[in-house]
Amino acid sequence: MTTTNEPLLEVEGLSVSFDGFKAVDDLSFRINRGEIRVIIGPNGAGKTTVLDLICGRTAATSGSIRFAGRELTRMKEYDIVRSGVGRKFQTPSVYEDLTVFENLEISYPRGRGVFEALFFRQDRAMLERINEIAAMIYLDGKLDQKASGLSHGQKQWLEIGMLLIQDPALLMLDEPVAGMTISERVRTAELLQRIIQSRSVLVIEHDMGFVEKIAHQVTVLHQGRIISDGSMEHVKNDPKVVEVYLGH
Numbered sequence: 001m002t003t004t005n006e007p008l009l010e011v012e013g014l015s016v017s018f019d020g021f022k023a024v025d026d027l028s029f030r031i032n033r034g035e036i037r038v039i040i041g042p043n044g045a046g047k048t049t050v051l052d053l054i055c056g057r058t059a060a061t062s063g064s065i066r067f068a069g070r071e072l073t074r075m076k077e078y079d080i081v082r083s084g085v086g087r088k089f090q091t092p093s094v095y096e097d098l099t100v101f102e103n104l105e106i107s108y109p110r111g112r113g114v115f116e117a118l119f120f121r122q123d124r125a126m127l128e129r130i131n132e133i134a135a136m137i138y139l140d141g142k143l144d145q146k147a148s149g150l151s152h153g154q155k156q157w158l159e160i161g162m163l164l165i166q167d168p169a170l171l172m173l174d175e176p177v178a179g180m181t182i183s184e185r186v187r188t189a190e191l192l193q194r195i196i197q198s199r200s201v202l203v204i205e206h207d208m209g210f211v212e213k214i215a216h217q218v219t220v221l222h223q224g225r226i227i228s229d230g231s232m233e234h235v236k237n238d239p240k241v242v243e244v245y246l247g248h
Ligand SMILES: Nc1ncnc2c1ncn2[C@@H]1O[C@H](COP(=O)(O)OP(=O)(O)OP(=O)(O)O)[C@@H](O)[C@H]1O
Pocket: 018, 023, 041, 042, 043, 044, 045, 046, 047, 048, 049, 050
């Protein structure tokens, strides 16, 4: 796994309060190009809120989020997506009644909505891209199958494919392997290795075996604050982390 020292995302002093409650408190971290950073932490630690802040769903109370040279805290959610941040939520949200091919086609950046995307001429570049992504997400043999017939794990991959086809520089995934079988988890780890050839990934995950397999950097959140940060080896031996997970 090769990463660069060139930051794609730089989060600095990021905080958000909900009615005086600090859900995220003075958070700073960076993600380099080609890097996978995983955020772990107990329930309510603020992990999902961090993704909400980066993708513009939640407005920061203070701090900055620099992405590829732009300040995201002042941008609208839609513009953040367009600037190259893709986010996958925990539950898969694919179009169940459409085929795998159609789901990818709809997500192809030219189409602005379901109707327009379906009636666009299928030019060669788009077809090549759909085939390339389908192979990457292990669904090239299922292009004509309706999404409703896919397994839970395959739906998760399809949704990742729907993001990849938009070519985001940063992909954010909220618990991507929840509900997956062991073999699907292994294949998801392999998929992430291929994804980071040309982009960076930010993952929230509870499955420590999976985290160990994929993470270049791990950020441990507790009550909105970073209590440990570094390699998996470093954080899992950090007494503060051990206390949060095993103490009390
Ligand atoms: N929009 C909101 N308004 C008020 N409180 C919120 C809002 N969003 C999140 N919170 C609160 O902020 C805290 C952090 O929530 P968050 O969902 O980010 O935690 P998490 O680490 O993702 O937890 P989990 O692992 O359970 O998903 C929680 O106490 C939550 O209730």
